[in-house]
Amino acid sequence: MAPDIRHTLDELSALVDIPKRTIRFYVENGVVDRPRGVKKGAYYTQKHVEQLLSIKKWQQAGxxxxxxxxxxxxxVGESPLPPPLKRQPGDVDVWSHIYVQDGVELLIEPKRSGLSPDQVNRIFQALQTMLFSDTLTSEEQQ
Structure with missing residues (x-):
């Protein structure tokens, strides 16, 4: 999409699949830039589309x-993960603590890691497989 394409609020709403009322709320609260132009001449650009799609993406991530x-x-640039929050005194972090085997445990901070439960499970399975296969190999050598 070219950056000089202009969208009405109706077009923008349909394009990003977000209700007009929600877009107005975002604009009013400074989450999305104000439209260009005024009143009936107001229009939205590609930057607005990108802002709204980013909002959707981050909301779906919780x-x-x-x-x-x-x-x-x-x-500043496009980032696949949000930057980590600066920790403040009194902050409470919730961590997933996964026991793999004696002496091996996995600690994951879900919000900062950006990993889905499925991804965490796959990491656990891969780690367990790697450790189990190494155990078999060392036992076979003895």
Missing amino acids: LSLERIKSILDDQ
Whole structure:
């Protein structure tokens, strides 16, 4: 899509599959840039489309609107993961603690890692397979 293409609010809403009312809310709260032009001449650009698609992506990843706004404000380039939050005194972190075998444990902070439960499970399975196959190999050598 060329950057000089202009969209009405109706077109933008249909393009990103977000209700007009929600787009207006985002604009009003400074999460999305204001449209260019005024009143009936107002229009949206490719930048608005990208902002709204980023918001959708981060919401589906479970981020709050406040956090999304800070990401969009700080975002210089396209990043697959949000930058980690700066830790503050009194912050509480919730970690997944996975026991693999005696002496081997896996600690994952779900929000910062950006990993889905399925990805965590695959990591666990791969680690277990690797450790199990190494155990068999060393036992076979004895």
